[in-house]
Amino acid sequence: MAMDLKEIEILIKEAIPGAIVEIQDLAGDGNHYSATVTSAEFSGKNKIEQHKMVYNSLKGKMGNELHALAIKTKE
Amino acid sequence: MDQPTKDLINNEITNNEVCLFMKGTPDAPQCGFSMTISNLLKILEVNFKGINVLESQSLREGIKEFSDWPTIPQVYIKGEFVGGCDIVKEMYENGELKKILEEKEIIHKKS
Numbered sequence: 001m002a003m004d005l006k007e008i009e010i011l012i013k014e015a016i017p018g019a020i021v022e023i024q025d026l027a028g029d030g031n032h033y034s035a036t037v038t039s040a041e042f043s044g045k046n047k048i049e050q051h052k053m054v055y056n057s058l059k060g061k062m063g064n065e066l067h068a069l070a071i072k073t074k075e
Numbered sequence: 076m077d078q079p080t081k082d083l084i085n086n087e088i089t090n091n092e093v094c095l096f097m098k099g100t101p102d103a104p105q106c107g108f109s110m111t112i113s114n115l116l117k118i119l120e121v122n123f124k125g126i127n128v129l130e131s132q133s134l135r136e137g138i139k140e141f142s143d144w145p146t147i148p149q150v151y152i153k154g155e156f157v158g159g160c161d162i163v164k165e166m167y168e169n170g171e172l173k174k175i176l177e178e179k180e181i182i183h184k185k186s
Contacts (some may be wrong), residue, residue, distance in 0.1 A: 047162045048144075055145050062145040068108070071161050
């Protein structure tokens, strides 16, 4: 099962309002993406908490429909 | 998660200073992300225990629940969850991983 790039972007933006989200389809297979998320909401949080915010925005799709999403977070 | 799985994870992270929950083994990783982290720890000459989650479905799902982290690999240092592939790779690149190893007094390559 694959997931659309736009769908990932929308989910992240819904959960982290105002975030700048850049998504790349790394392999062109709809299965391996990278996401760079920039948000002021990350301020004061450690990397684990920041990445969890992104994972949580995907509502359990990570590891299921979405096989691989490399995450980079920036404040 | 059942109690035996929880006990198994607790035992591993208590009895091994550095644990890598991974797909495959350090010598034969079954996934590129697991291989990346295994290789980084090898480069730093860290003595770590690789735990193959593919050997047990309950462990594979259990570790995600235990850490509240949806992906594998996962690194534990002295019982503390440090991160998954992206975070540990970033920490290796910016020197933070070495800092943690030093702080937690884990033997590794200094130079």
